Amino acid sequence: MNGYNFAYLDEPTKRMIRRAILKAVSIPGHQVPFGAREMPLPYGWGTGGIQVTAAILGPEDVLKVIDQGADDTTNAVSIRRFFARTAGVETTTHTAEASVIQTRHRIPEMPLRADQILVYQVPLPEPLAKLEPSRAETRQMHALADYGLMHVKLYEDIARFGHVAISYDYPVMVNGRYLMSPSPIPAFDTPKMNRMAALQLFGAGREKRIYAVPPFTTVRPLDFEDHPFKLVRAPHACTLCGARDSYLDEVVTDDRGGRIFVCSDTDYCEGRRDAAPGEAA
Amino acid sequence: MAYVAVKGGERAIDAAHDWLARNRRGPVSVAEVGTDQIATQLGRAVDRVMAEGSCYDPALAALAIKQAQGDLIEAAFLLRAYRTTLPRFASSLPVETGAMHIRRRISAIYKDLPGGQMLGPTYDYTHRLLDFALEAESDLPPAPARPAPAAIEPTPRVLDLLREEGLMGAEEPGGHAPPGDLTREPLAFPAGRDLRLQSLARGDEGFLLALGYSTQRGYGNNHPFVGEIRMGDVAVEIEPPELGFPIEIGRITLTECEMVNQFAGSKTEPPQFTRGYGLTFGHGERKAMGMALVDRALRAAELGEDVTAPAQDIEFVLSHSDNIEATGFVEHLKLPHYVDFQSELETIRTMRRTAEAATPQEGEPA
Numbered sequence: 042m043n044g045y046n047f048a049y050l051d052e053p054t055k056r057m058i059r060r061a062i063l064k065a066v067s068i069p070g071h072q073v074p075f076g077a078r079e080m081p082l083p084y085g086w087g088t089g090g091i092q093v094t095a096a097i098l099g100p101e102d103v104l105k106v107i108d109q110g111a112d113d114t115t116n117a118v119s120i121r122r123f124f125a126r127t128a129g130v131e132t133t134t135h136t137a138e139a140s141v142i143q144t145r146h147r148i149p150e151m152p153l154r155a156d157q158i159l160v161y162q163v164p165l166p167e168p169l170a171k172l173e174p175s176r177a178e179t180r181q182m183h184a185l186a187d188y189g190l191m192h193v194k195l196y197e198d199i200a201r202f203g204h205v206a207i208s209y210d211y212p213v214m215v216n217g218r219y220l221m222s223p224s225p226i227p228a229f230d231t232p233k234m235n236r237m238a239a240l241q242l243f244g245a246g247r248e249k250r251i252y253a254v255p256p257f258t259t260v261r262p263l264d265f266e267d268h269p270f271k272l273v274r275a276p277h278a279c280t281l282c283g284a285r286d287s288y289l290d291e292v293v294t295d296d297r298g299g300r301i302f303v304c305s306d307t308d309y310c311e312g313r314r315d316a317a318p319g320e321a322a
Numbered sequence: 323m324a325y326v327a328v329k330g331g332e333r334a335i336d337a338a339h340d341w342l343a344r345n346r347r348g349p350v351s352v353a354e355v356g357t358d359q360i361a362t363q364l365g366r367a368v369d370r371v372m373a374e375g376s377c378y379d380p381a382l383a384a385l386a387i388k389q390a391q392g393d394l395i396e397a398a399f400l401l402r403a404y405r406t407t408l409p410r411f412a413s414s415l416p417v418e419t420g421a422m423h424i425r426r427r428i429s430a431i432y433k434d435l436p437g438g439q440m441l442g443p444t445y446d447y448t449h450r451l452l453d454f455a456l457e458a459e460s461d462l463p464p465a466p467a468r469p470a471p472a473a474i475e476p477t478p479r480v481l482d483l484l485r486e487e488g489l490m491g492a493e494e495p496g497g498h499a500p501p502g503d504l505t506r507e508p509l510a511f512p513a514g515r516d517l518r519l520q521s522l523a524r525g526d527e528g529f530l531l532a533l534g535y536s537t538q539r540g541y542g543n544n545h546p547f548v549g550e551i552r553m554g555d556v557a558v559e560i561e562p563p564e565l566g567f568p569i570e571i572g573r574i575t576l577t578e579c580e581m582v583n584q585f586a587g588s589k590t591e592p593p594q595f596t597r598g599y600g601l602t603f604g605h606g607e608r609k610a611m612g613m614a615l616v617d618r619a620l621r622a623a624e625l626g627e628d629v630t631a632p633a634q635d636i637e638f639v640l641s642h643s644d645n646i647e648a649t650g651f652v653e654h655l656k657l658p659h660y661v662d663f664q665s666e667l668e669t670i671r672t673m674r675r676t677a678e679a680a681t682p683q684e685g686e687p688a
Contacts, residue, residue, distance in 0.1 A: 209662040
């Protein structure tokens with residue numbers, strides 16, 4: 042695009058972000074402060090992810106952008122267009138074809154490869170924020186690996202409800218050291234982060250933090266031996282493709298209680314339908 | 323209703339943008355508003371957008387206001403997003419508000435003082451009666467001839483007068499390290515006063531107004547007096563290293579407010595006055611006053627006062643003063659959250675099943 046650098050950000054800014062990314066990769070799960078810039082999209086709408094993507098994108102990259110698992114949600118469309126316009130890179134909706142995937146709230150169903158990078162948009166990078174609002178305090182808690190507060194929260198959930206009542210943004214331990222927010226992905230997706238072949242980068246623009254999970258790093262949902270982490274998924278098959286292993290969106294079809302369940306990962310769903318037409322329920 | 327796969331985001335966005343453009347223009351039977359009209363006739367809006375957009379450029383601010391249909395936070399956002407792309411050639415020298423070409427200057431603590439009081443173009447003593455004459459285009463009578471001042475009278479800052487008497491508390495000396503810049507480096511807490519003032523200067527007027535107000539109502543009481551408010555033009559200078567002397571690159575309008583606050587003293591300090599400082603682009607007294615109240619409240623810890631009120635909590639105030647950040651995060655709730663909500667649905671259904679199973683049914687022994 043005329044008047045702007047490749048992928049919008051100027052090169053010194055990209056270098057600053059890449060340095061933060063390198064530091065983040067070196068200390069898995071640790072939140073690295075960075076000088077987040079004001080972007081032409083609003084804070085809270087993916088500016089952190091956009092800055093990370095802008096900093097790592099090269100002309101040869103193929104970009105996929107998803108929001109809620111889908112390529113066609115309005116904000117995913119908007120971000121994909123932003124990069125198509127400012128970087129002129131090829132974009133795709135196919136997970137397997139992408140070299141960089143920017144996501145909000147989901148991890149694709151298809152396992153990612155070592156030559157792919159997954160960039161998460163993060164609203165609140167601090168996993169302890171709901172328990173301790175002061176970032177000055179939580180920084181110290183991370184430094185001391187003092188995560189008792191979170192364990193107590195999980196314990197209280199179990200004592201009151203019989204199980205942990207966190208359904209998304211489920212806190213995880215990275216490399217046995219840092220407690221990390223996986224971003225508001227459903228707890229269903231959390232196990233996919235563990236020893237993932239792809240590099241996982243997390244950008245929080247408004248909160249000005251970058252963090253990372255390098256390839257093949259252990260990521261464990263926080264739990265107790267006698268109350269192990271459990272997957273939560275709607276107990277249905279996808280109405281469109283019949284998948285019983287994917288995360289489902291519930292779609293209200295009428296005002297008399299009618300509902301269907303469909304894959305949240307639209308590329309996964311379409312791929313299954315193309316491979317086996319007519320199989321769905 | 324049959325389920326239709328939710329496609330069409332691209333077309334929806336294009337259609338929305340087209341509709342928005344027509345909506346912005348309004349009926350073509352009405353003349354389009356010019357950015358020059360906005361810049362010259364909606365000056366207070368322009369000033370607010372420049373202040374919160376952190377970019378002094380009345381023409382661009384007017385354009386942003388037009389583009390945003392008068393939504394001033396949206397306009398400030400447009401200006402901010404433009405500002406980030408600008409290269410930085412130099413940092414200015416500190417502006418000397420003591421040498422301001424004054425259009426308004428009032429003090430609430432001295433009846434008269436060197437330089438005098440000057441009411442200037444203020445709404446303060448207008449009666450808030452709608453002036454229906456403004457509905458029609460009107461010609462103002464010619465401005466009365468103002469007597470030329472015999473000589474430009476020096477107008478020292480009121481707080482300097484107090485400082486000379488030794489009644490104004492000493493402040494952290496500046497000028498040693500270059501001031502921080504929260505637009506380049508992430509803010510860390512507790513933040514120094516340089517970063518606090520920067521954050522407040524670009525902070526939301528409404529937020530600072532409300533927080534300042536809260537200090538007056540007892541949430542971090544700081545007994546303020548308006549030492550001085552001055553508004554006018556100051557020269558901006560830079561000193562290019564290859565020249566070795568400062569050159570003036572332009573003049574900007576600023577509003578400065580210095581609040582005088584009681585301070586009871588401490589073990590090491592005698593009783594004295596302390597300063598709360600507010601400075602904003604353009605004519606923005608409400609903003610400058612709110613800022614000065616909050617600046618003083620944020621000095622509580624440094625002055626050994628109890629930090630009990632929201633306005634005294636540096637991290638709280640600085641984390642929430644920016645309306646571009648705030649509006650983005652509040653409004654992001656409009657984005658789809660199907661996935662999170664779905665997991666919440668499943669969790670709440672599970673919890674209800676568990677609760678129902680645990681509740682003894684009617685007729686069963688308790």
